[in-house]
Amino acid sequence: DADVTQTPRNRITKTGKRIMLECSQTKGHDRMYWYRQDPGLGLRLIYYSFDVKDINKGEISDGYSVSRQAQAKFSLSLESAIPNQTALYFCATSASLGAGGQRTKEETQYFGPGTRLLVL
Amino acid sequence: AQKITQTQPGMFVQEKEAVTLDCTYDTSDPSYGLFWYKQPSSGEMIFLIYQGSYDQQNATEGRYSLNFQKARKSANLVISASQLGDSAMYFCAMREGPGGYQKVTFGTGTKLQVIP
Numbered sequence: 610d611a612d613v614t615q616t617p618r619n620r621i622t623k624t625g626k627r628i629m630l631e632c633s634q635t636k637g638h639d640r641m642y643w644y645r646q647d648p649g650l651g652l653r654l655i656y657y658s659f660d661v662k663d664i665n666k667g668e669i670s671d672g673y674s675v676s677r678q679a680q681a682k683f684s685l686s687l688e689s690a691i692p693n694q695t696a697l698y699f700c701a702t703s704a705s706l707g708a709g710g711q712r713t714k715e716e717t718q719y720f721g722p723g724t725r726l727l728v729l
Numbered sequence: 730a731q732k733i734t735q736t737q738p739g740m741f742v743q744e745k746e747a748v749t750l751d752c753t754y755d756t757s758d759p760s761y762g763l764f765w766y767k768q769p770s771s772g773e774m775i776f777l778i779y780q781g782s783y784d785q786q787n788a789t790e791g792r793y794s795l796n797f798q799k800a801r802k803s804a805n806l807v808i809s810a811s812q813l814g815d816s817a818m819y820f821c822a823m824r825e826g827p828g829g830y831q832k833v834t835f836g837t838g839t840k841l842q843v844i845p
Binding site: 649650651652654697699701713714716717718719720721722723725 | 733762764772773774775776781820822824832833835836837838
């Protein structure tokens, strides 16, 4: 079974609708992230969360909100969808860094399979 | 300035040959991590390999190796003995910062096509 799952995998919605994308993980990681991917722009961070009570905006948070319901669950909502929110959305998780913020492979972010969202 | 630069939008390689995908980065932080991810046409992002800025040796993971040249700020991915299943987009990424949130920046990717 996948360590990071996202639902739905594909979604078509209309302008103005509210939708929620869900992410669950079994990796036991504290940190979770939402990204969107647009052709030619790479991945851009929407929101991130270090634990259930710690949620922070990323570089493109306008028009989005999130909820960290539990350590393993992190949801992304589009309050009123618009066509330029059409994109591939990824959830990712990572472990907390070691003492002193030492760099190890453990800081790697692991991604879910993605949700393809089309806003008409 | 771009934090992560991948100058090859697309590349071709013959099956069973080796290929190098270029990545240069820009940071003033002495402590950072470098990553490569593979994105096949199905869309998922698959972690391939990691290199820490203080690691003394170049990272290797099976057929993947990372040619880390710190002074040149380059972290090229080398895929040996290419397979048809290696056809995909490849993204280089960097994580920097001493603590708290450490921003991860992704490059724009290189599309690799393996020719039979």
